[in-house]
Structures are given as structure tokens and as C-alpha cells.
Amino acid sequence: MRLSPEIIKKAVTLIIRCLNGSEEEASLVAENLVVADMRGIDTHGVYMLRNIFERVKAGLMFIPTRIKIIEDKGATALIDGGNGIGQVAAKHAVDLSIQKAKDYGIGLVLVRNTNHIGILSFYSNMVAKEGMIGIVACNSAPSMAPWGGVTPFFGTNPLSIAVPSPSTPVILDMSMSVVARGKIRRAQRLKEKIPTGWALDENGNPTTDPDKAMKGVLLPIGGPKGYGLAMMIDILSGVLSGSNYGPNVKTFHRLEGPTGIGVAVMAIAINRFMPLDQFLDLMKGYMDSVRQCKKAEGTARIYLPGEIEAEKELESVRNGVEIHESTITTINQILEELGIDYKIGGVR
Amino acid sequence: MRLSPEIIKKAVTLIIRCLNGSEEEASLVAENLVVADMRGIDTHGVYMLRNIFERVKAGLMFIPTRIKIIEDKGATALIDGGNGIGQVAAKHAVDLSIQKAKDYGIGLVLVRNTNHIGILSFYSNMVAKEGMIGIVACNSAPSMAPWGGVTPFFGTNPLSIAVPSPSTPVILDMSMSVVARGKIRRAQRLKEKIPTGWALDENGNPTTDPDKAMKGVLLPIGGPKGYGLAMMIDILSGVLSGSNYGPNVKTFHRLEGPTGIGVAVMAIAINRFMPLDQFLDLMKGYMDSVRQCKKAEGTARIYLPGEIEAEKELESVRNGVEIHESTITTINQILEELGIDYKIGGVR
Numbered sequence: 244m245r246l247s248p249e250i251i252k253k254a255v256t257l258i259i260r261c262l263n264g265s266e267e268e269a270s271l272v273a274e275n276l277v278v279a280d281m282r283g284i285d286t287h288g289v290y291m292l293r294n295i296f297e298r299v300k301a302g303l304m305f306i307p308t309r310i311k312i313i314e315d316k317g318a319t320a321l322i323d324g325g326n327g328i329g330q331v332a333a334k335h336a337v338d339l340s341i342q343k344a345k346d347y348g349i350g351l352v353l354v355r356n357t358n359h360i361g362i363l364s365f366y367s368n369m370v371a372k373e374g375m376i377g378i379v380a381c382n383s384a385p386s387m388a389p390w391g392g393v394t395p396f397f398g399t400n401p402l403s404i405a406v407p408s409p410s411t412p413v414i415l416d417m418s419m420s421v422v423a424r425g426k427i428r429r430a431q432r433l434k435e436k437i438p439t440g441w442a443l444d445e446n447g448n449p450t451t452d453p454d455k456a457m458k459g460v461l462l463p464i465g466g467p468k469g470y471g472l473a474m475m476i477d478i479l480s481g482v483l484s485g486s487n488y489g490p491n492v493k494t495f496h497r498l499e500g501p502t503g504i505g506v507a508v509m510a511i512a513i514n515r516f517m518p519l520d521q522f523l524d525l526m527k528g529y530m531d532s533v534r535q536c537k538k539a540e541g542t543a544r545i546y547l548p549g550e551i552e553a554e555k556e557l558e559s560v561r562n563g564v565e566i567h568e569s570t571i572t573t574i575n576q577i578l579e580e581l582g583i584d585y586k587i588g589g590v591r
Numbered sequence: 592m593r594l595s596p597e598i599i600k601k602a603v604t605l606i607i608r609c610l611n612g613s614e615e616e617a618s619l620v621a622e623n624l625v626v627a628d629m630r631g632i633d634t635h636g637v638y639m640l641r642n643i644f645e646r647v648k649a650g651l652m653f654i655p656t657r658i659k660i661i662e663d664k665g666a667t668a669l670i671d672g673g674n675g676i677g678q679v680a681a682k683h684a685v686d687l688s689i690q691k692a693k694d695y696g697i698g699l700v701l702v703r704n705t706n707h708i709g710i711l712s713f714y715s716n717m718v719a720k721e722g723m724i725g726i727v728a729c730n731s732a733p734s735m736a737p738w739g740g741v742t743p744f745f746g747t748n749p750l751s752i753a754v755p756s757p758s759t760p761v762i763l764d765m766s767m768s769v770v771a772r773g774k775i776r777r778a779q780r781l782k783e784k785i786p787t788g789w790a791l792d793e794n795g796n797p798t799t800d801p802d803k804a805m806k807g808v809l810l811p812i813g814g815p816k817g818y819g820l821a822m823m824i825d826i827l828s829g830v831l832s833g834s835n836y837g838p839n840v841k842t843f844h845r846l847e848g849p850t851g852i853g854v855a856v857m858a859i860a861i862n863r864f865m866p867l868d869q870f871l872d873l874m875k876g877y878m879d880s881v882r883q884c885k886k887a888e889g890t891a892r893i894y895l896p897g898e899i900e901a902e903k904e905l906e907s908v909r910n911g912v913e914i915h916e917s918t919i920t921t922i923n924q925i926l927e928e929l930g931i932d933y934k935i936g937g938v939r
Contacts, residue, residue, distance in 0.1 A: 447887020539795020
């Protein structure tokens with residue numbers, strides 16, 4: 244079902260406000276979740292509101308979010324997210340890293356003790372809009388093993404890098420697994436086989452059976468390369484921040500305890516290296532050259548990182564954002580449970 | 592053939608000195624190239640000396656290396672490598688980034704207008720030895736296409752991240768392609784097929800024929816993910832540094848002009864986030880946990896990133912470093928051509 248983004252944002256805002264969130268954090272969460280749906284990343288969209296709601300209700304996450312600056316000196320800082328809303332802590336880290344990049348050319352802010360922060364491109368994009376390169380990474384609950392192993396140890400540990408351009412920023416936003424676990428769950432539902440290379444079974448053998456894959460581990464991109472990248476993100480955002488790491492990170496999707504997620508945010512000031520205008524001109528030429536490469540047989544168009552999502556977002560602005568029926572039902576249930584007199588999605 | 596590392600280092604040093612290199616840059620190149628061989632990365636070992644020699648002789652690269660600091664302010668700096676020895680420029684960037692991380696918590700130094708810098712772990716390891724996390728990346732000559740394309744546009748654009756530990760640092764050192772082009776060349780020589788997923792033919796179709804693959808492009812890890820990572824490294828080390836980027840980067844292996852390679856070096860001071868001792872303790876536990884994961888069927892041992900190379904290096908210290916016969920011949924030819932009275936590898 245297609246809805247106006249503003250109508251869903253209002254629902255999210257009302258719910259977060261009712262859960263004791265400030266006006267500011269309510270609108271931040273609304274923006275972050277709805278933009279994910281608008282960009283076609285519905286796994287990180289308003290569907291997540293159920294998790295926030297249940298987690299707050301269970302006393303496993305605290306609203307309003309009480310940020311604490313543990314250390315702030317020179318070009319680096321360390322923040323405690325107070326086991327509150329991940330979006331609030333991450334936004335705080337973004338603002339601080341931008342300020343540091345203005346002062347020192349680069350800023351690195353780590354966050355400990357926070358929760359799911361939604362799509363990472365939301366934050367890297369904020370940095371890019373300031374004429375800086377934004378880099379954001381975080382750890383997540385274990386789903387991948389060390390290379391050669393079968394114990395879930397690393398999360399898919401996403402990374403986003405956003406670069407300003409004369410048009411929309413170029414935004415990479417990726418996890419370190421070949422596919423998300425959701426794709427295997429879908430194959431399970433549809434009773435389809437999965438390609439080899441997606442996952443291992445519980446004994447560490449390649450499998451095309453989604454049921455066996457769900458009991459095993461996801462495979463990292465590039466084998467040992469993705470294993471290494473996932474580890475490095477875990478070390479930077481989890482170990483160095485003093486947060487949880489490895490198998491100690493709890494999933495946001497079940498109520499097994501505080502997640503202990505750690506986040507790393509970096510801003511790099513372009514104007515320390517060349518005038519921003521000159522960089523934007525270079526990027527224009529760069530993007531044009533990439534697009535003009537000879538296409539593979541059967542390929543209609545070459546996309547830049549984040550371009551598919553940016554176009555989807557524009558389309559959602561024009562035609563409304565696609566929200567799954569079950570998500571609408573969930574949101575309306577939460578609204579009702581909280582006694583909020585507001586419904587989305589028309590008559591049910 | 593196994594040789595004492597010191598004997599080869601002496602050959603490299605004599606050659607670089609004879610090519611007008613300073614004592615310092617000669618020993619730096621010797622160290623960098625020989626360590627690559629000792630770690631089993633012979634594509635980046637003393638075999639590269641031929642390229643340096645030919646390039647200097649052709650007037651496409653200048654020794655001694657004249658570094659110029661273009662900008663140095665706060666936590667960032669920009670260096671012009673003077674189209675000299677890559678190792679010299681990269682080492683300079685390492686020293687400067689470490690100093691900046693001491694002063695500001697993090698340092699980012701970009702290098703423009705340099706050449707092949709050898710194995711990246713050499714530099715990230717230097718940073719790790721200072722109790723910091725070292726991150727090094729550079730661009731390289733085009734061999735991969737944008738996702739959906741077949742024009743060689745990006746290099747395999749390597750990335751290395753080194754993290755201090757109570758024992759040897761954990762060192763990731765990887766390129767963004769599934770395999771190096773050398774593996775396809777070897778299959779060509781041996782008239783073997785290659786697995787799908789390594790490369791595309793010139794029309795952008797998957798191929799198992801190494802001849803067709805050599806006319807096509809290498810595939811990035813994780814498909815569009817590796818494409819995005821390669822682009823981001825190119826933008827950071829090439830575009831932002833004011834160096835060459837994309838298809839304008841020339842290969843170091845043929846004399847087609849200055850390479851224009853760009854490099855990015857980052858140092859992150861661990862003690863801004865927690866006492867170094869505490870971090871090292873955490874890393875000990877982390878590494879132990881990774882090693883103790885349940886192994887996949889048929890796997891004898893789980894390795895940490897860089898561990899295979901570190902053990903190979905130790906073995907080379909004990910038993911000598913394995914150098915291919917043809918490389919020994921090449922080095923002896925260069926020594927002779929330069930009129931240097933020194934030979935390696937015994938009687939020929």
C-alpha cells in the first residue's frame with residue numbers, strides 16, 4: 244500500500260513521543276525509518292517500530308535517550324549512547340564529527356552502548372551534505388563465522404560511505420555478507436533453493452537448502468576478505484568504543500538483553516585537500532565517466548552506488564511510500580495499544 | 592631457491608643507491624620488497640625491482656624521491672610524491688599520520704603523484720607498532736569495471752587495516768577483486784579453466800576461459816559491493832588527493848607514462864578511547880575467541896587476518912626467503928647492467 248510519507252512520519256512521531264521521547268528524537272526516528280522505506284530498504288523501515296516499542300516496554304532500552312560524552316579531545320570523541328535510541332546517538336556522533344572535521348580536517352566519533360541505528364546512509368548523507376566525506380560503520384548481532392569456522396561470531400557489520408557530488412551524493416551502503424538473512428528466510432517461505440555461496444550449514448558445508456542455511460552461518464563477501472572487513476568494523480566500532488563485540492552483541496529483533504551495539508562515525512573535510520568546487524567538478528566528470536562505460540550484454544544502465552535508492556526515494560515522494568500491509572497493521576496496533584487516536588492506511 | 596633476506600636486501604640497496612637513491616630510501620625499498628617475499632606475496636617482492644629499474648631508466652620516475660608537503664594543517668595533510676619511489680612517499684605519510692594521531696587522536700595523510708608502494712601491510716603495520724590502528728589504501732591501474740559494465744575503470748585498489756595486539760598485529764591486506772590478475776595469467780599458462788565469478792569476457796559475460804578473461808575485466812568481491820568499495824578508495828586516494836584516478840591511473844608494469852598513483856594513510860590513536868593496555872587485553876580475548884570457534888568440516892585451524900603471512904615471514908627468517916629462479920636472474924642482470932660487483936643465488 245502506498246501512503247504519504249508525512250502520514251507515516253506522524254504515526255512514528257506520536258508513538259515515540261508517547262514512549263517518552265522528546266520532540267526532537269521522535270522526529271529523528273520518524274525521518275530515519277520512513278526514509279529507509281522510501282529508499283526501498285524496508286527491513287530498516289517503520290517495520291522496526293515494533294522492535295523499539297517492545298524493547299522499551301520490556302525495559303531493555305531507555306527513552307528519552309541520555310547521551311553522555313565520555314571523552315572529547317582534538318579530532319576524536321567517545322560517546323555513551325545510554326542504551327537509548329540508536330538514531331539519537333548516531334546523529335549526535337554525526338554532528339560532533341562534522342564539527343571536528345571543520346576544526347581539524349577530520350573527525351572520528353565512536354559510540355558505545357547504543358541500539359540499532361537504522362540505515363547508515365542516513366548519517367553518511369548528513370556528512371556529505373556538509374561538503375565532507377562521511378563514513379559510518381557499526382557492529383550487529385552475530386550471523387557470520389570467522390573464515391574456516393561455523394560459529395556465528397560477527398554481525399553483517401554494515402559500512403556506509405557518502406561522497407558529495409554536484410547532484411545527489413554518491414552513497415555506498417552495504418553489509419559484509421553476500422546476502423542478508425532476510426533473503427534466506429524468504430527462500431524458506433517460498434520453499435525455494437538458495438544459490439551456493441550465500442551460506443554454510445551447521446557443519447560448515449556449502450548448502451542450497453534455506454532450512455539448513457538458517458541453522459548455519461551467512462557467508463562474507465570475498466570469503467576471507469569480507470571476514471576481515473567484518474572483524475575490523477567490529478574492532479573499531481565495538482572493541483575500541485568499549486561496547487559489545489563479537490558474539491556478545493545481542494540482536495535488536497529479540498528481547499535477549501541490551502544490544503550493546505557500537506558505532507563509528509567519521510567526517511573528512513574535503514576543503515583541506517582542494518576547494519570544494521573543484522572536487523565537485525571532478526566528481527561530475529568521474530560520475531559521467533562511470534556511467535559512460537561500455538555496458539555488459541543485457542545491462543541497460545550503469546548505476547552509481549546509492550543511485551537506485553535515491554531514485555526510489557524521489558519516486559516515493561511523488562507517488563507515496565510503499566508500506567507492507569502487515570507493517571501498517573502493526574503500527575496501528577501499537578497506536579491503539581498506546582491509546583493514540585490516529586490510524587494510518589485507511590479503513591481496516 | 593631460498594636465500595638469506597640480508598643477501599637480497601643488500602642487492603636491492605646497491606641497485607637503488609646506484610640509481611641515485613639515498614641510503615635511507617634504498618634500505619626502505621629493500622625492506623619493503625624483501626618483506627613481501629618473506630610473507631609469501633611475491634607479486635610485490637623483489638621481482639618489482641625490474642619495474643623500478645626500467646621506469647627510472649626511461650625517465651618515467653625520479654630518484655631520489657623529492658617529497659613536497661602541499662598542505663599540512665590540523666589532523667590532515669597532503670603530500671606530493673614527486674613521481675618518485677612509492678615506498679618513500681608512503682613512509683612519509685605514515686610518519687606524519689602517526690604524529691597527527693598523537694596530537695589530535697587521528698591523522699589522515701593523502702599522497703598524490705607517486706608510484707607503486709609495495710605491500711600495504713608494511714605501512715599499516717608501522718602504525719600498529721605505535722599502538723595505533725593503521726589504515727592504508729591506494730588506487731591502481733584499471734582492471735575492474737563498474738557493476739554492469741565491461742570497461743576496465745577501477746584498479747583492484749587495495750586496503751590494509753592493522754590492529755595492535757599483545758602478539759603480532761592483526762593485519763588485513765586485501766584487494767577489491769575476487770582474485771588477482773596473476774591467477775588468471777597462471778591458468779592461461781597452464782591451459783586450465785578458471786571458476787566462474789573471477790572475471791567477465793569483453794562482452795560482460797561470465798567466462799571460465801582465461802584467455803577471454805584476460806581480454807575482459809576482473810570481478811569485484813560481492814558484486815556491486817566491491818565495485819562501491821573500489822570506487823570509494825579511488826575517490827579518497829586518487830580524486831581527493833589531486834592524483835590520477837579511474838582509467839587515468841597507469842600501470843607500474845609497463846612504460847606507458849607516470850602512474851599517478853594516489854595513497855591514503857590513516858592512524859587512529861587507541862589511547863584516546865581507552866588505555867592501550869586495556870585494548871590489548873581485549874584484543875587477546877578477541878583473538879582467542881575467534882580461534883576457538885567451531886571449525887567447518889575439513890578445516891584444521893582458523894587464522895586471523897595476516898596470520899598466515901606472519902608465520903610465513905617467521906619461517907623465512909629461520910630458513911631463508913624463497914625467491915623464484917627467474918627473479919634471481921633478473922636481479923643479477925640489473926646488478927651487472929649497472930656495473931655492480933655483487934651477485935645473489937650462488938654460481939650461475
